[in-house]
Amino acid sequence: PAPAAASPAPVAAAAQDFGIPHEVVKLSGMRKTIARRLTESKQQVPHIYLTVDIQLDKLLKLRGELNAGLASxxxxxxxxxxxxxxxxxxxxxxxxxxVQFAGDQMLQFKRADISVAVSIPGGLITPIIADAGGKGVAAISTAMKDLATRAKEGKLKPEEYQGGTASLSNxxxxxxxxxxxVINPPQAMIMAIGAGEKRPFVVDDSLQIATVMSATGSFDHRAIDGADGARLMQLFKQLVENPIGMLA
Known part of the structure; x- marks a missing residue:
């Protein structure tokens, strides 16, 4: 049989100002790229969302102790x-x-390169912390400050923001x-971090006030089963609530 004709590209809806005073803002190349990639992501990638609440008090305490030691x-x-x-x-x-879904195969990465969302004028860019699992937190901090500064100055090299195996947006x-x-294709997951806030929270079987944040993982359900996504969220919660373990 003859191959089916390709579906026509969807036509953007015409703007309707309804007589309301306005100005026309021309889209930048970055905004056009963001619009295209996120539309493709939501249309083509079946998202599954998993949320956990995480107690931050031990991490905040350890952060204070580490910063005291790193001040010099x-x-x-x-x-x-x-x-x-x-x-x-x-x-x-x-x-x-x-992992990365690739049609009839899947890539499983041996290193975790984390793309970190950074807001810049006119859009968003995701500089990459390579081998985030293997780097020390001081090295991550130094690299992140450098990448974020250069991202806002428009001085990142393509290899510093193209790639990554997963993303984090805070x-x-x-x-x-x-x-x-929204998942950043071709990646298969992104972690969304909410604000740490004082909440009533059960600690050692008693209701106390604790600093708690909500984290939501978005997973590409073509490549990642819900149970595997749940294991990742469970371990992420354990590492943040008992942060000494991730420094070993």
Whole structure:
């Protein structure tokens, strides 16, 4: 039989101003690329979302102790630096989630390269922390500060933001409690981090006030089963709640 004709590309809806005063803002190349890639992601990638609540008190305490020891080296760890480390370690321990779907095959990566969402004028860019699971948190912090600075200055090299095996997006600084991020193709997962906040929380079988954040993993369900995604979220929670374990 003759091959089916290719479906025509969808036509963007015409703008309708309804007589409301406005100005026309021409889309930048970056915004066009973001619009295209995220549309493709939501249309072509079946997302599954898994959320856990994570107690942060031990991580915040350890961060304070590490920063006191690192002050002489002019290194100041952020919570995000430690979450990048935790995700890197979790992906190595649960390799079923450190993958890429590729039609009739799948790539399973031996190293966790974490793309970290950084907001810049006109859009978003995702510089990469290579081998996040194998790097120390001080090295992650130093690399992240350098990458974020150069990202905002438009000075990143293509290889510093193209690639990665998974992504992390943190909107906690805006007070966002919880959100579901869109997967950044061809990656198969992204971790969305909400704000750490004081909440009533059961600790040692008693109701206490603890610092808690919500984290939501978005997984490409073609490549990652729900049970494997759940194992990754479980381990990520364990590493953040008992952070000494991810520094070993």
């Amino acid at each position: 080296r002019n290194v100041k760890l952020s919570v995000n630096d430690m979450l990048i480390k935790a995700l890197g370690v979790a992906l190595i321990e649960v390799p079923e989630c450190n 909107m906690g600084m805006f007070g966002i409690k919880q959100f579901e991020a």
